[in-house]
Amino acid sequence: MIIKNPKYISIGNGFAAMYNLRIEAWDKYGEQKFFPEIYIGNNVVFNTDVHIGCINKIFIGDNVLLASRIYISDHSHGEVNSEALKVAPVHRKLYSKGPVIIENNVWIGENVSILPGVKIGSNAIIGANAVVTKDVPANSVVGGNPARIIKVLV
Template identity: 40%
Template sequence: MIARTLIEKIPSARWRVAEVISKTLYAKAFSNFGQGSVIVAPLKLGGLDRISIGNNVAVFEGAWLEAESAGSISIGTKTYIGHRVHIHAVGNVVIEENVMITDDVTISSGSHDSQNHNEIQTTGDIHLGRNVFVGEKAIILGGVTIGDNAVIGAGAVVTKDVPAGATVGGVPARVLTSSSNA
């Protein structure tokens, strides 16, 4: 009984420790780090002077946030970034407010050069509108704009723009349903 109680409390303890680290360390290192935002046990953080995080953003364990020298990342207020999410900005990545990015999602505005695999190049900026939901293990590639209130299905590979209010899924992602109330 005691062991179960302790094990169930560990994630809460990690969150509390992350709150302290976020307020004292991350708040000074990022371009902007909003009030009430927390990053819990990241895998990698890079280019922090080019990453802006709004208020009340939650970034969970294993996240990889990296902005290359020509790129930037902007994450809006009340955004949720799940476990093991990889956001890589070679170009610019803008994530508006109230976005839900579930576990194991990749958002990347870059690719490796076909001749020199050590070189990376931009594939275009990425923009996620307000109130977007990104399902588990989805991949969003460069040059894509996702409209407000869109839903990206689990495992989808988004290679083209997604209209506001649309639900997309598949590889490559295609519109499954659209909403005129977006």
């Protein structure tokens, strides 16, 4: 288990996680300074190999279930433009397109990636191997790369 900067991380009651958990709240990268906030609600369960990286904000609501090999990040190494290509990825400034918000009662399937600036509505189901690049409405099932709505539940 790797927990970077626990002072920026809040975890509610009833949390459970299996092995290889990696939660990173980056407050400094090179000369950059950040004020990260990671909030994990009540009764949240992480299976194995969950990786969360934060420089801005990641919010996970109550009763959320994450399968194995999940990646959630609110940032990337550099913006996606031609200027960034002039710098090696490891030396690019970290850049956030916005927070990741996962509301209550969400089920995230195996091997899912959730990228910056995404909001996942309550009761959503994220299918295995999905890459979530845009908001997911409440009460919907999404899947694919990039993730798209497969079914609306209500």
